Amino acid sequence: MTKIFVSHSTNDPKIVECFNEHFLRLALGVTEEQIYCTSVKGTLRIGEHFNDEILENLVNSDVVIFLITKKFLESNYCLAELGAAWALKKKVYPLLLDKLDFNVVNSTPFNGKQSIKVSEPSSIVQLADELSRLDTIGSSNSAQLNAKADLLFNVIKDNENTSEVPSVEEFTQLKKDLKVAQNYMNQQENTVVKLKKEVEDLKLTKDSKEVLKYELQGDSDKQTFENHIIKIRSYLKNIDPIVISAIYHENFNKDEEFWISNPDRIKELSASQLLSVDYDDFEINYNSEHPKLKKCVDLLLKLDNFLANSNKLIDSLEDEFEDVISLKNINFWDRFFKVKVIV
Incomplete structure (x- = not known):
């Protein structure tokens, strides 16, 4: 079962909700179990170790979709997820919202990687076509897909962040923060792998109880x-x-x-x-x-x-x-x- 990890800013709740519910689930037929999105109620498990859980789901995901807004670029945590996905060599789809141009990813590991600039509903349909081409999703009803793409595009427009894009100096600092966060995520990934091995070793030496x-x-x-x-x-x-x-x-x-x-x-x-x-x-x-x-x-x-x-x-x-x-x-x-x- 394909697992989709949706990386986003928690300050873009309406966009994230519409993307998950109307586009992924209703238009593309992706099930709730296939989506990992921390803004969906009940996704984060009860407890204090949410960093480990997010990393584990990122490691186990097949596709990572980035909803890149200005608020996303201002979030060190979002940039950490971006760096971790790059380090893990995940199949990624960066969606540029808030009228962002392609140059905003020039200082990230995705420099030179094909991104989708959401400037009209057809840009959203382009993502669906790409996911379908890679067998990430099945076939979808074109009329419903276009209707949901129109709805999502209007929600994106209604919730555009009109603040300025971070300056070159700010973005340079964010890039440094990304590297630090990326190193941390790599360490956490190694910890997850080690713990999984310990569990498997334990299963071989201990009884089931x-x-x-x-x-x-x-x-x-x-x-x-x-x-x-x-x-x-x-x-x-x-x-x-x-x-x-x-x-x-x-x-x-x-x-x-x-x-x-x-x-x-x-x-x-x-x-x-x-x-x-x-x-x-x-x-x-x-x-x-x-x-x-x-x-x-x-x-x-x-x-x-x-x-x-x-x-x-x-x-x-x-x-x-x-x-x-x-x-x-x-x-x-x-x-x-x-x-x-x-x-």
């Missing part, structure tokens, strides 16, 4: 919580909602028996050994001996136990989300696991 404990343990309670969430979500995304609901009721809502009127689907899930069905008492249970479900439930119970001993973390999360932080709460499953529980 020890490896899981190592993977879930974070530098803080928030990070440990988020590690649990990510691991559980990876299991739940491939499990049928009926089975998920049976797991929820049997482990976290034991007072309520679970039943749903969908005989064909229940019969299919039962035949796949995912469900056991008591037609006399109208009760559906998940198969606790199924290997995948067993691992998933084990993770859920580990998280439940972790939360039971993390009062400060719960207070913090309940204050942030203004909701009860508990696996008994179906809103918890929706918010953190991205699944709907049937009640």
Whole structure:
């Protein structure tokens, strides 16, 4: 699955939102999972080590798209991402907005690289054609693509930054800052590679339970919580909602028996050994001996136990989300696991 990293200034929120939602997702059919953009709510994982997460996603991306505005050029962090993408030899697409000319990249590693100056909607369509040519995306509806290109172009025009482009002296200093940031990103990349190797080595020498404990343990309670969430979500995304609901009721809502009127689907899930069905008492249970479900439930119970001993973390999360932080709460499953529980 192609992974697209969108590098941008957080001070260009309307442009970034329109680019992601209307152009990438609606016009080009790119899925949410294929896009890494830190301005999208929920992209940055809970915890304090967002630098490492951004670098890891940049390393694992196939394509990097730069939304270069005047605010982008004023951001050391954006320039660091630019330098890191160059160092990692990524396939990049610099889009020049805010009526910027091609000379703004002359003092960057992209000097001489083909950029797209967004001066009209057809410039945006040019990017779609390029992505399609490289099989980054599939074919798209030309009428919808043109309509979304017009919309994005108008949003770009409405949000143009009229401030002056940085002076030569300012840009020279930014270039120096870029080099420092680039060295830092290279060091962080080496750290990520080293840690990945350590995990693989650990998997070869330790049993699976020890490896899981190592993977879930974070530098803080928030990070440990988020590690649990990510691991559980990876299991739940491939499990049928009926089975998920049976797991929820049997482990976290034991007072309520679970039943749903969908005989064909229940019969299919039962035949796949995912469900056991008591037609006399109208009760559906998940198969606790199924290997995948067993691992998933084990993770859920580990998280439940972790939360039971993390009062400060719960207070913090309940204050942030203004909701009860508990696996008994179906809103918890929706918010953190991205699944709907049937009640």
